Amino acid sequence: KQEVTQIPAALSVPEGENLVLNCSFTDSAIYNLQWFRQDPGKGLTSLLLIQSSQREQTSGRLNASLDKSSGRSTLYIAASQPGDSATYLCAVRTGGSRLTFGEGTQLTVNP
Amino acid sequence: GAGVSQTPSNKVTEKGKYVELRCDPISGHTALYWYRQSLGQGPEFLIYFQGTGAADDSGLPNDRFFAVRPEGSVSTLKIQRTERGDSAVYLCASSFSGGANEQFFGPGTRLTVL
Numbered sequence: 001k002q003e004v005t006q007i008p009a010a011l012s013v014p015e016g017e018n019l020v021l022n023c024s025f026t027d028s029a030i031y032n033l034q035w036f037r038q039d040p041g042k043g044l045t046s047l048l049l050i051q052s053s054q055r056e057q058t059s060g061r062l063n064a065s066l067d068k069s070s071g072r073s074t075l076y077i078a079a080s081q082p083g084d085s086a087t088y089l090c091a092v093r094t095g096g097s098r099l100t101f102g103e104g105t106q107l108t109v110n111p
Numbered sequence: 112g113a114g115v116s117q118t119p120s121n122k123v124t125e126k127g128k129y130v131e132l133r134c135d136p137i138s139g140h141t142a143l144y145w146y147r148q149s150l151g152q153g154p155e156f157l158i159y160f161q162g163t164g165a166a167d168d169s170g171l172p173n174d175r176f177f178a179v180r181p182e183g184s185v186s187t188l189k190i191q192r193t194e195r196g197d198s199a200v201y202l203c204a205s206s207f208s209g210g211a212n213e214q215f216f217g218p219g220t221r222l223t224v225l
Contacts, residue, residue: 004153034213043115043202044154044216089153096167097142097206099214101153 002027006102021075023090036089080109115217132188136205144204193224
């Protein structure tokens with residue numbers, strides 16, 4: 001059974017700092033990995049999707065990497081801003097079409 | 112609308128009652144998914160539709176939960192004899208033809224069972 005772990009559970013940083021969020025998964029036979037952002041009381045916003053054949057994806061200040069063999073992904077956020085404050089969720093697709101999620105990292109960026 | 116929509120946004124009901132939650136996927140998306148998110152947890156998969164049929168319903172917790180998608184677009188998640196433990200946010204997502212395609216989520220329905 002696929003299990004996804006995210007570290008740290010919570011992170012508080014000053015504005016402008018570069019930061020890394022970590023995601024690990026137990027079954028390396030994944031089809032893809034997706035990073036989401038969730039604001040309090042809201043749904044999920046897709047940030048980046050990395051297919052199993054890819055090593056990384058970039059969107060603006062966000063960069064996600066994937067090391068499938070070691071079961072790890074990182075989300076790098078450059079020059080963090082208070083508006084980046086949210087919960088970040090990592091999810092992998094293993095078999096079928098379901099996503100298996102981690103519990104998320106709650107990020108606070110202080111002005 | 113361009114995104115996935117869900118109604119109602121909030122639902123409060125009493126233990127033992129029946130509830131229906133609705134999801135409107137992005138136009139043209141053939142795949143539709145339901146997930147459930149408890150407080151402080153990541154979403155957990157419930158059921159996946161490809162077109163009108165449930166391709167994978169292995170995440171439904173018990174037979175009180177049922178979902179339909181009769182015309183391959185709108186889906187309804189139905190919960191019978193609700194229990195307090197059913198309280199959660201129910202999220203719907205859609206994607207273009209399932210598989211490895213990106214899933215786009217709606218805002219969710221917050222269900223509270225008193």
